[in-house]
Amino acid sequence: MDSSRRDFLITSGAAAAALGLTSVARPAAAAERWLAGVTPGDPTIRELAFYGIEAAKSAGAQYADVRVAENRSQRIFTREDRVQALNDSETFGIGVRVLANGAWGFAAGSELTKDSVARLAKQAVAQAGANKSAMIRPVVLAPVTPTKNGTWDTPIEIDPFSVAIEEKVQLLLDANAAALKVNGARFVQSAMFFLRERKTLATSDGTFVVQTIYRAQPTMNITAISADRTDFQTRQSNDIAPRGLGYEHVRDAKLVENATKWATEAVQKLSAKPVEVGKYDLVLHPTHLWLTIHESIAHPTELDRAMGFEANYAGTSFVSPPEKMLGQFRYGPEFMNIQGDRMQKGSLSAIGWDDEGVQPDTFLVIKNGIVNDYQTTREQALWLDWWYKKTGRETRSHGCSYSQSWSDVQFQRMPNISLLPGEKDLGWDDLIAATDNGIAIVGDGSFSIDQQRFNAQFGGQLFYEIKGGKIAGMLKDVAYQMRTPDFWNSMDMIGGPKSYFMGGAFNDGKGQPSQSNAVSHGCVPSRFRQINVINTGRKGNA
Amino acid sequence: MSPRSLFDGASPPLSRDDAQALTKRALSFSKAEQARVVISNSAQGNTRFAVNQVSTSGDATDTVITVQSVFGKRAASASTNKRDDASLKQTVEISERLAKLSPENQELMPELGPQKYLDVDGWAASSAALDPAGRVSAVRRVTDPSAQAGLVATGFIEADADVTAIATSAGLFAYGRLTGTSMTTTVRTADGQGSGWAGAAHSDWSKIDASALGQHAIDKAIRSREPVAIEPGRYTVVLEPTAVGNLIQLLGFAMNARNADEGRSFFTKPGGGNKIGLKVMDERVTLASDPADPDTKAYAFTPEGMAVKPTTWIKDGVVQTLSYDRYWAQKQGKEPTPFIRALRMSGGSGGVDELVASTDRGILVTRFWYIRPVDQRTILYTGLTRDGTFLIENGKVTKAVKNFRFNESPIFLLNNLEAMGEPVRVSASEDGGPGLAIVVPPIKAHDFNFTSLSDAI
Numbered sequence: 001m002d003s004s005r006r007d008f009l010i011t012s013g014a015a016a017a018a019l020g021l022t023s024v025a026r027p028a029a030a031a032e033r034w035l036a037g038v039t040p041g042d043p044t045i046r047e048l049a050f051y052g053i054e055a056a057k058s059a060g061a062q063y064a065d066v067r068v069a070e071n072r073s074q075r076i077f078t079r080e081d082r083v084q085a086l087n088d089s090e091t092f093g094i095g096v097r098v099l100a101n102g103a104w105g106f107a108a109g110s111e112l113t114k115d116s117v118a119r120l121a122k123q124a125v126a127q128a129g130a131n132k133s134a135m136i137r138p139v140v141l142a143p144v145t146p147t148k149n150g151t152w153d154t155p156i157e158i159d160p161f162s163v164a165i166e167e168k169v170q171l172l173l174d175a176n177a178a179a180l181k182v183n184g185a186r187f188v189q190s191a192m193f194f195l196r197e198r199k200t201l202a203t204s205d206g207t208f209v210v211q212t213i214y215r216a217q218p219t220m221n222i223t224a225i226s227a228d229r230t231d232f233q234t235r236q237s238n239d240i241a242p243r244g245l246g247y248e249h250v251r252d253a254k255l256v257e258n259a260t261k262w263a264t265e266a267v268q269k270l271s272a273k274p275v276e277v278g279k280y281d282l283v284l285h286p287t288h289l290w291l292t293i294h295e296s297i298a299h300p301t302e303l304d305r306a307m308g309f310e311a312n313y314a315g316t317s318f319v320s321p322p323e324k325m326l327g328q329f330r331y332g333p334e335f336m337n338i339q340g341d342r343m344q345k346g347s348l349s350a351i352g353w354d355d356e357g358v359q360p361d362t363f364l365v366i367k368n369g370i371v372n373d374y375q376t377t378r379e380q381a382l383w384l385d386w387w388y389k390k391t392g393r394e395t396r397s398h399g400c401s402y403s404q405s406w407s408d409v410q411f412q413r414m415p416n417i418s419l420l421p422g423e424k425d426l427g428w429d430d431l432i433a434a435t436d437n438g439i440a441i442v443g444d445g446s447f448s449i450d451q452q453r454f455n456a457q458f459g460g461q462l463f464y465e466i467k468g469g470k471i472a473g474m475l476k477d478v479a480y481q482m483r484t485p486d487f488w489n490s491m492d493m494i495g496g497p498k499s500y501f502m503g504g505a506f507n508d509g510k511g512q513p514s515q516s517n518a519v520s521h522g523c524v525p526s527r528f529r530q531i532n533v534i535n536t537g538r539k540g541n542a
Numbered sequence: 543m544s545p546r547s548l549f550d551g552a553s554p555p556l557s558r559d560d561a562q563a564l565t566k567r568a569l570s571f572s573k574a575e576q577a578r579v580v581i582s583n584s585a586q587g588n589t590r591f592a593v594n595q596v597s598t599s600g601d602a603t604d605t606v607i608t609v610q611s612v613f614g615k616r617a618a619s620a621s622t623n624k625r626d627d628a629s630l631k632q633t634v635e636i637s638e639r640l641a642k643l644s645p646e647n648q649e650l651m652p653e654l655g656p657q658k659y660l661d662v663d664g665w666a667a668s669s670a671a672l673d674p675a676g677r678v679s680a681v682r683r684v685t686d687p688s689a690q691a692g693l694v695a696t697g698f699i700e701a702d703a704d705v706t707a708i709a710t711s712a713g714l715f716a717y718g719r720l721t722g723t724s725m726t727t728t729v730r731t732a733d734g735q736g737s738g739w740a741g742a743a744h745s746d747w748s749k750i751d752a753s754a755l756g757q758h759a760i761d762k763a764i765r766s767r768e769p770v771a772i773e774p775g776r777y778t779v780v781l782e783p784t785a786v787g788n789l790i791q792l793l794g795f796a797m798n799a800r801n802a803d804e805g806r807s808f809f810t811k812p813g814g815g816n817k818i819g820l821k822v823m824d825e826r827v828t829l830a831s832d833p834a835d836p837d838t839k840a841y842a843f844t845p846e847g848m849a850v851k852p853t854t855w856i857k858d859g860v861v862q863t864l865s866y867d868r869y870w871a872q873k874q875g876k877e878p879t880p881f882i883r884a885l886r887m888s889g890g891s892g893g894v895d896e897l898v899a900s901t902d903r904g905i906l907v908t909r910f911w912y913i914r915p916v917d918q919r920t921i922l923y924t925g926l927t928r929d930g931t932f933l934i935e936n937g938k939v940t941k942a943v944k945n946f947r948f949n950e951s952p953i954f955l956l957n958n959l960e961a962m963g964e965p966v967r968v969s970a971s972e973d974g975g976p977g978l979a980i981v982v983p984p985i986k987a988h989d990f991n992f993t994s995l996s997d998a999i
Contacts, residue, residue, distance in 0.1 A: 082647045086618040086640050093604065093623065105674075108602035110623045111553070123601060130674040131589070131596040134681050165643045173645070187804060229805045230812055232919065309592040311696040311737075312728040313974055315911075318997070320734075407586075407602040448914045448924045448947070455947055455996035457924050459916060479916065479924075481947065481994050512590055512698035514973035534993060536916045536949060 049202035051114055052096050055121035057204060061098035063141065065203040065356060068094045069406040072161060072196045078172045079189045080180065093406035096120040100128035102138020106409040142381035142397050144358050150209035152352025155345060156246030160194035160216055163247045168192055175255035179222045182263035187223040192250060207357035215348060215518055216249045217242035217506060220259060224266040233269035235262045236461060238443050239287040241503045243346045265462055272476035274537055275463065279530045281438035282480060283431045288460050290503025290521035291444040296484045297338055298417035298521065300453040301365045303374035307383065314510045315451025318484065319371060326387050329371045332488035337420040338366035340375060342399060347416045347520035348504045355410035360399025365417060377401040377412045404515040411511055418522035425496035428525040434493060435527060438466040439478060446479060457481045477537035487528060495524030556583040556705045558717045564625065565709035571634040574611035574641065576653040576711050580845055582606045583705040589677035592696040594685045599674060611637040612653065615646035651868040654847045655712040664839035666746035669721035672701040684727050684756035693763055697727030698974045701747060708847045716843040722976030723747040724969050728929055729759040731767055737999050738762020739908055739929035741784065743969035743976050745839045762908060762930040769942040771995055772933065778904035779990040780897045780934060786982040787970030788910040789952045794885055796921045797855055799864035808921045808953060809864055817861045823956035825859040831882035837967045838884035838979035850882055889965035889983030897961055897986040899937045906932040906939055921951045926996055946992035958987040
């Protein structure tokens with residue numbers, strides 16, 4: 001560690017403190033040990049990571065990867081006129097994954113010394129040895145071109161950790177006040193969440209990459225209560241999606257202006273007409289449709305699910321077996337194209353390399369309505385070798401390996417999975433104008449889908465009756481039930497490029513123990529014909 | 543010291559003395575008017591299996607130190623997982639800086655002084671000692687018989703060993719240890735036409751019988767093949783204990799006093815107030831929590847350091863209390879009553895077989911899945927049956943049926959109760975981890991609302 005680096009750290013920390021900023025200062029004593037190594041590209045991390053790889057190889061691993069991660073997160077929770085909680089967290093640790101004689105092993109810890117890394121490497125190899133006694137088919141990895149020295153940072157404009165806490169708190173309290181000015185809006189909760197993850201990966205293939213990933217999300221939830229206390233309705237701000245962006249995303253969200261609108265809508269829901277059950281044409285807004293795509297397209301096209309690996313929790317998939325689906329199964333109409341990528345600016349899945357050093361590519365999961373590909377890791381890509389050879393494609397991972405933290409083993413997680421816009425330049429209003437008897441749904445709400453992704457039920461935030469091409473009023477207690485292939489094949493109109501919007505989730509759960517993945521789904525307003533709608537309102541005083 | 547395979551090679555679990563020393567060290571850096579330090583020292587081991595072999599596994603240890611600093615009515619917290627003095631000092635300073643910048647919170651309660659806790663040791667040596675080889679051995683007790691029967695087994699074992707310590711500047715010190723384990727398995731037929739599940743969870747791994755779970759799931763997989771479709775609608779149901787646990791635990795999340803008093807809960811009383819003292823379900827139902835219950839061991843304190851006591855939520859169908867945080871309890875003149883990660887429901891005698899034998903026509907449900915809230919006003923949830931759904935005719939299970947989606951509330955379910963069997967500890971978490979510790983009976987109830995069919999197996 002040279003002295004200039006140390007001086008810089010001390011100075012920047014002191015400066016941050018003087019400005020009242022919340023940046024984590026690195027004390028000198030710690031910098032002399034390991035903590036200084038959190039700076040991307042620092043030789044100390046590199047040395048430690050490759051020391052771990054060598055230790056794993058010496059212990060008998062044929063492949064090893066070492067991930068070092070420092071996560072910094074900040075959470076602010078408010079309700080009405082006060083801050084309920086304000087928390088700044090950091091976590092720092094190392095995970096060693098090995099492949100020894102065809103079996104995986106993984107060990108992780110927060111002690112970042114050479115002794116500790118060597119111990120984790122040996123522990124992971126010993127674990128792989130134990131696992132081998134229950135092995136039938138050894139794991140084989142698809143080839144990868146190593147990246148010897150790579151860096152990638154989420155392109156942000158404003159580092160959320162450089163913004164004064166007073167500004168953040170004031171913005172939330174101002175938005176709360178704006179919501180509560182609306183007559184009938186009784187309660188409001190709001191929050192901000194920020195993450196910065198510095199992740200270093202070294203592999204025994206020679207890859208060494210350092211990435212800095214940012215995520216940001218502001219949220220509000222407004223509750224309106226009827227005068228006689230027999231009804232209450234909420235409006236969540238989920239048209240402001242979580243994003244892989246900096247603080248500029250919070251400023252762009254216009255929370256104060258939107259709070260008035262959201263509160264007004266919450267109050268309107270109290271007097272909305274209960275929906276009559278039946279079949280309706282649904283016009284789904286992208287702030288709603290992203291979640292339907294997530295559940296009914298993105299999850300079933302995960303290759304591990306299709307091959308039975310997630311049967312005990314997330315489930316299997318109706319898009320199975322791959323040999324009967326690829327190039328054959330019609331998911332939806334000819335104009336339906338679903339893309340996987342980890343590239344889109346501001347998307348939650350955007351990254352330079354995945355958690356096994358693969359540079360992700362952009363690929364079509366559904367092409368012209370037909371199943372064309374699955375989401376894969378290095379272990380999984382070879383399972384589709386026959387299909388890639390048949391179609392003249394390279395057998396390679398799509399770069400979908402991900403772990404939520406240094407302490408969890410990486411596995412297949414979805415990239416951004418998006419519905420590509422149609423060719424005609426249609427928008428939300430055009431779809432409504434073209435619909436005679438239907439329901440328009442804005443924002444995501446309740447959601448549930450079975451373990452093979454056939455039967456789903458979705459609610460929403462706002463529901464509008466469409467009569468003769470016009471919005472005729474607000475509805476409530478709406479949910480639609482669907483069978484996935486029937487639903488997507490009933491899609492007959494989609495919006496154009498100008499109507500594209502990217503929704504997403506911070507906390508998509510999969511795996512055991514369950515890990516959270518952050519993912520975005522781009523889409524356009526779309527219309528679905530004759531979908532079954534139920535009324536979810538029931539009398540409560542049983 | 544207990545065997546510590548989950549802590550293999552890493553620092554052993556923090557003893558009471560070491561934990562107290564660490565909290566003292568962190569508090570010594572505090573310049574705040576009040577402060578609290580929470581230490582979470584954990585080890586976790588897990589092994590997954592799929593398609594009859596181990597797929598992935600992992601072992602990890604970590605120690606997280608959280609510091610809450612308070613100046614007047616201003617508070618904030620910061621966390622780190624580094625234990626050296628410089629990092630602790632820095633974490634204290636961050637929490638102090640944030641606290642000073644935070645607006646006043648009029649609802650902030652002062653840090654607690656010394657408290658009296660129930661003497662609960664939730665640490666089981668068998669759980670802390672469950673190493674990778676032990677987990678693989680349990681896996682093979684499921685995969686070997688599955689493979690021999692031409693079936694496909696998938697599943698998961700998790701073992702956690704956690705130490706939590708809390709200290710405040712007002713002199714409080716709390717220390718507790720808790721282990722947790724779970725094993726779940728889904729066995730499917732090779733053609734994908736049948737699927738059976740079995741699972742168990744307990745703080746003590748030695749209470750979990752891997753072979754029995756395997757046999758149970760194998761039997762279900764075979765019996766659930768080629769299900770037939772029957773019309774959705776309102777049915778009498780016999781719910782296995784796991785399915786009961788899946789739904790009853792939702793009540794715990796809904797029993798918040800403040801939400802009820804504010805008018806946004808099922809427990810809101812029309813016209814004002816809440817439903818404490820009102821009968822809301824069948825008089826045979828009692829729901830209670832006790833952190834010292836051997837089958838639902840939990841920490842005897844909350845993250846604030848408040849003592850967790852045995853609590854009866856529902857007695858003979860009547861609401862006894864709701865959960866009150868310290869602020870709302872003071873405002874309403876009530877005892878603070880924390881939500882507890884342990885729940886026990888009343889029951890009867892006998893098991894699923896007796897309930898089936900008493901049923902002319904109904905649906906037998908193994909478990910529910912993807913349960914999500916639909917309407918907070920009625921605690922209405924939607925979700926699906928999964929991994930073993932059968933038709934009951936004339937007191938016998940006659941055939942496998944296709945899975946259903948339901949839209950139903952645990953409140954309606956417990957009003958439509960017909961009979962209950964003997965309560966047992968179940969694994970009712972969605973992700974198969976140890977989850978909330980819950981003991982529930984199998985039950986029989988009428989008019990359960992199945993709203994559509996699913997093709998999923």
